[in-house]
Amino acid sequence: MRVLFWSELFWPHVGGVEILAAQTVEGLRERGLDVAVVTSHDDSILLPDQGDHAGAPVYRLPLRAALASGDVDELMRQRRRVGQLKTELAVDLVHVFGLGPSTLFHLQTQRAPHPPVLVTMHGEVLRGGADRGDTVLEKTLASASAVLCVSGAVLDATRALAPEAAARTSLLYSGVRPTAAEVLAEPGIGNREPLLLCLGRFVRDKGFDLAIAAFASIAEAIPAARLVLAGDGPERAALEAGAASLGLGDRVRFVGWVDADQVSALLAATSVLIMPSRREGLPLVAIQAAQMGVPVVGTSAGGLPEVVVAGETGLIVAPEDTEALATSIASLLRDRDAMQRMGGAARERADDVFGWERYLAATERVYAETVDRGRSS
Amino acid sequence: MLSLDSALRPRAEDLVAKVLDGEALIINMATGVYYSTATSGAFIWEHIAGGCRLRDIAAALAARYGIPLARAEADVLELAAKLLEEKLVTPCEGAPATTAIDVSAIPLSAYESPELEIYRDIGHLVALDPPMPGLKDLPWKGPSDDTSS
Incomplete structure (x- = not known):
């Protein structure tokens, strides 16, 4: 299975979500999944446009800078690049691993027919609210084939925010790779x-x-x-x-x-x-x-x-x-x-x-189920 | 009161807007809210920005797409009302006389009523989690990340 792993920021940026993202990619690669990471550059660290993490290609685009610039031409240019990348990668599944401002580029490059989308919700939903469906948060949930929440509190908040997505939303506790x-x-x-x-x-x-x-x-x-x-x-x-x-x-x-x-x-x-x-x-x-x-x-x-x-x-x-x-x-x-x-x-x-292997096995199972549902729908 | 005889103008002091590839992208720099509208919506936005009366824009849409004039007028009025509600446009005093719009410039595709996509939380999402660490703070090597390529 070929997976586009969309992460707002990625290693060497740190934080709970970024560390879990990096470890998840490592674990999925070890399980034989073909994973490509798409993430945003950030001005705080100078990193190459393309790198590698545990054998997974990492594509970094200046998405956050484009949003901050207010430059419409640059926004369109980056959106086209994201669209081209999605086409070239030709994945079976897009996994949006947490939401950030750059998720806008994912949303705006979803052109039918597109692969099924799995979204993992971390704490974003606890801090952002509904606004008549006019938010990246709500639109991402509405367009997701399946939603995983990292805790029961996040699950409850997500279902309250997007009741129409409740049946597609489930709990998967994160694991931490033990050293x-x-x-x-x-x-x-x-x-x-x-x-x-x-x-x-x-x-x-x-x-x-x-x-x-x-x-x-x-x-x-x-x-x-x-x-x-x-x-x-x-x-x-x-x-x-x-x-x-x-x-x-x-x-x-x-x-x-x-x-x-x-x-x-x-x-x-x-x-x-x-x-x-x-x-x-x-x-x-x-x-x-x-x-x-x-x-x-x-x-x-x-x-x-x-x-x-x-x-x-x-x-x-x-x-x-x-x-x-x-x-x-x-x-x-x-x-x-x-x-x-x-x-x-x-x-x-x-x-x-919170066992690591349990988490990886469950993630892989959800991937397979989401892709199968996408094929049959 | 909004009517087909109204003309509107973008609130240029707050907005960055452009029509590219058949889509209008509008950013309200004062509020951080992003908007986009494609195909018929982009056409309507472009001609609102060009100072045309709503009635003339609707007539051009109806002619180009072969849709009933009533539908075109309803769609134009609906989008214009949304743009007003979002404070992206303001009524233009001294509406111009009837304007002829060159409909041949509109790419012909199946007509779809205009949709204004709104993203209100971009600024909020930026503020949620400041990126860590900054370059000067990075004290370690990556565990398995090869960033040298």
Whole structure:
């Protein structure tokens, strides 16, 4: 089967969706699928127009720049290029792996007859609303042959937004490819100096400001505790200023972006992962922590409670409730048995629910079903 | 009040618009909303922008496609109303006299009523997830990505 894998941005851009996209392409290639990636350039990283990822060709077009330019000729030129690429690739299936502004080019190059389209919804639907059918979001859902949602929260929101697509919409939990370190590592639950970790983009939705505020009270009660924030983003300066204003000194460290190996090592040394999210689709880092037996204290935002089972694999608090966040983290740090029990339960559940091979096999099955339905319709 | 005797003009101060390959692409730079309309819609947009009265545009459509004049007038009025509602056009004071439109310039294909495709969330989608990381922030090598080609 030949698949056009449409990803708004792609490796080496990072973020949960981009990392999952790259790993999914790798996994599908290993399963023998003929996958070609079409993605947008972005001015933030200079990359070649054509590359390769795990044997899959990667075609990068300046789609986001064309949209930002307001240059109608350039928009038309890029649209023609997308149309030509689709024709040349002659795929059996288009998989739109998450929505972004560049999805407009996919929508506008769907000319009948076209191959069936599978759409994976991440957290977009939790942040964008309906507008009389006049949005990329609604038009993409309306034109999809099948829709996969990465969490139950995303599934509910998608069906509410596009009830006419409900019968074509289903749940497929994302998987995370385990690394050797994740298989072997023991989490840092037994650390003499408890390490709390926040990992991800420094954007408001992640709520890392709330983690810093919560840590200020934890730091008083548990003097050995430390907080590491790994990642970067537009909120970084504000987060650093917030930590400094609370007098947390070197007990809060900003370590910047960390690569895949470093993520495993960091999680291996972590006592508790903190996810004070205001919005979430299905956070991969929570799954990765679970795979490594690290308990999570997170919020009830989006699909987070589907990864973190309250009281079993971690603790859940309401978004924005800094006091409850601090209390929950402190209670876990004071109860090593509970941490170990929850970490073990998280690891076991991660294997069952978020297993990598399960995810790939289900994706491949959905591909086959979608193509078959397309042929018979 | 919109009527067949109306003439409209694009709100040029806010818009970027062009007709290419039989399609009108219109971007409202003030709101970030994208519009497109093809075939008959592009023809109508082009002649609205050219200052023609709606009645003359409808007559040209009916003549070229061989459709009833009433249908052409209804379609033109409907699209014009949408364009007004979206604030893409504004009534043109001092409507011109009847204008002859060269219908031979219209590619002849099966007639389809004009549709205005609207994409209101482009700006929202851009703002959702800023790309990460920037070039200066990229500290690692790709796991299996060969970007050297």
